[in-house]
Amino acid sequence: MLTFYCLGAAVMNEFMEHQSWADLGPYLIASDFAAWHLATAQHIVPFLTVSAVLLSGVLVLLCWQRPAAVPRPALLLALACHAVFWASTIFVQWPLESALSEGQFSPDMMTRLLRTDWPRKVLLVVEAPPAVFMAHRVLGAASAEASRELAWR
Template sequence: MEAKPHSPYRVFLAYLLLTFYCFGAGMMNEFVEYLSYADLGRSIPPADFARWHKATSQYVLPFLVLPILLGNIALIALFFNRPASIPKWTLWVALACAITAWVSTILFQVPIETQFDQGYFSPALMERLWQTDWIRKGAFFVEIGVVIYMTVCFFGSATLRLTTLEATRLTSAL
């Protein structure tokens, strides 16, 4: 299993690592940060909340959005260069999840977060953010399930290849 610079194995492993990182970071963002929005938004004046939100939100781009984008690029690259052990249908499901998450982000989360930046915090707006975010969370949960399945296929096939290679070597040595 010799890997070349842009082998499907390396592309898959990059996608795998980015997806698991983004899943963890996304869940942290959506469960921990959003809950802190709700608590803090009720406790301080809207202008202070807006300043706090802008200050903390600046880290979402480099630590979450950029890795998600890189993972999406790796996913698209897998359509052109995937390991044979990864079923093509799993790529389509993962792509549908990625598209769903981006559409939800653009249509719901970004406009609400922009209102927060402008000092328009309200419990109703926070509730709308929380409710609409379940679209994105659902997509992330489905995608991570599919990625786990891909991983089982990938490493199961690699284990089988190694076992077969060892059996061939033993037979040749006899």
């Protein structure tokens, strides 16, 4: 569920914040854009960043305490997608966002922010099928176990 939530939050962020910055940024002076960017960007932390951190924690915990029903390749694929997601966030997105917070808006910078954000969304799309598969396997195993327990009663 967290994978789909993060994907939805990332897409919503694209259309609510990034597109408005791209559309209105050229019409604002640097200090006004920086203030606006800081005011709006702070809302993404509880909306997307916290959920992405939680998802990272769940994936790491699954690596450490992997249920037998969870296939290792599916988990490793999901973890790899999420690791690349964070690498892109830390090394590409955050520096661009930091520059915007300092009032360094330019149409070229906004284009780079928008273009480099889509691979992160694609990674979440790629991560989604393994997440569904793992959940299906775990829930199926739990359901089978519950059925066996009921049969013994």
